[in-house]
Amino acid sequence: MNAESWTPAEFEARLRAVPEARYHHRHPFNVRMHAGELSPEEIRRWILNRFHYQRHIPIKDALILAKLETPELRRMWIRRIQDHDGRRAGEGGIERWLRLGEAAGLDRKDLLSGEGVLPGVRFAVEAYVNLCRLGTPLEAVAASLTELFAPDIMRTRIEAFERHYTWIDSEGLQYFRGRISQGRQDSGEALELVLEWARGRAEQERAVAALSRKCDVLWALLDAVDQA
Numbered sequence: 001m002n003a004e005s006w007t008p009a010e011f012e013a014r015l016r017a018v019p020e021a022r023y024h025h026r027h028p029f030n031v032r033m034h035a036g037e038l039s040p041e042e043i044r045r046w047i048l049n050r051f052h053y054q055r056h057i058p059i060k061d062a063l064i065l066a067k068l069e070t071p072e073l074r075r076m077w078i079r080r081i082q083d084h085d086g087r088r089a090g091e092g093g094i095e096r097w098l099r100l101g102e103a104a105g106l107d108r109k110d111l112l113s114g115e116g117v118l119p120g121v122r123f124a125v126e127a128y129v130n131l132c133r134l135g136t137p138l139e140a141v142a143a144s145l146t147e148l149f150a151p152d153i154m155r156t157r158i159e160a161f162e163r164h165y166t167w168i169d170s171e172g173l174q175y176f177r178g179r180i181s182q183g184r185q186d187s188g189e190a191l192e193l194v195l196e197w198a199r200g201r202a203e204q205e206r207a208v209a210a211l212s213r214k215c216d217v218l219w220a221l222l223d224a225v226d227q228a
């Protein structure tokens with residue numbers, strides 16, 4: 001017999017419980033970052049490796065976009081690509097991440113070359129892109145719901161950088177500042193879609209599993225950076 005569907009409230013609570021327990025704000029590397037314990041070399045390693053994640057976000061969003069069947073949905077989703085790529089050269093989240101790297105003493109040429117990206121980071125990012133490439137629209141959108149927790153971690157990170165890592169020019173933190181409102185909007189829209197789309201208990205469980213897999217991606221990325 002099929003298990004009964006969760007009510008919308010219970011489904012939402014089960015989705016939120018996944019990152020509550022396993023989002024990367026609990027990872028030892030982030031805990032040390034927020035406590036001000038990372039060396040400049042560790043901060044630079046994190047920025048360089050996280051750039052590999054950042055530059056793949058619009059790629060996975062383009063894969064999701066291609067699965068959306070109405071102009072309304074595509075109009076909503078395409079904004080994410082524009083947030084990262086900008087509407088013209090010199091704008092957008094990827095450019096702001098490059099400026100973060102420069103503020104921390106990295107060369108944008110080195111970030112763009114992809115050299116020095118750790119194998120574990122490549123595999124983690126590939127797993128996320130493939131989840132969005134091969135999964136259903138429900139699974140791909142549910143995986144993005146880690147962003148429910150992103151605004152909080154951005155605020156914590158900005159505070160930590162301004163207090164402990166003052167060798168990085170505060171202008172370099174614009175990426176994090178911008179993501180507070182973008183993350184709130186992204187996750188609000190994604191949550192509405194997931195609650196609406198999941199039909200029946202099996203689909204609800206698939207959405208929770210996709211979000212859980214995404215937590216694994218972020219965790220594995222930091223494991224690789226931490227252990228390098």
Ligand SMILES: O=C(O)c1cc(C(=O)O)c2c(n1)C(=O)C(=O)c1cc(C(=O)O)[nH]c1-2
Nearest residue numbers: 057143144145146147149150153154179218
């Ligand atoms: O720095 C972070 O802690 C963090 C986490 C996440 C996330 O939760 O996946 C994203 C971002 N940043 C981010 O900057 C970003 O653009 C982003 C897009 C997505 C997504 O899955 O669609 N997650 C995240």
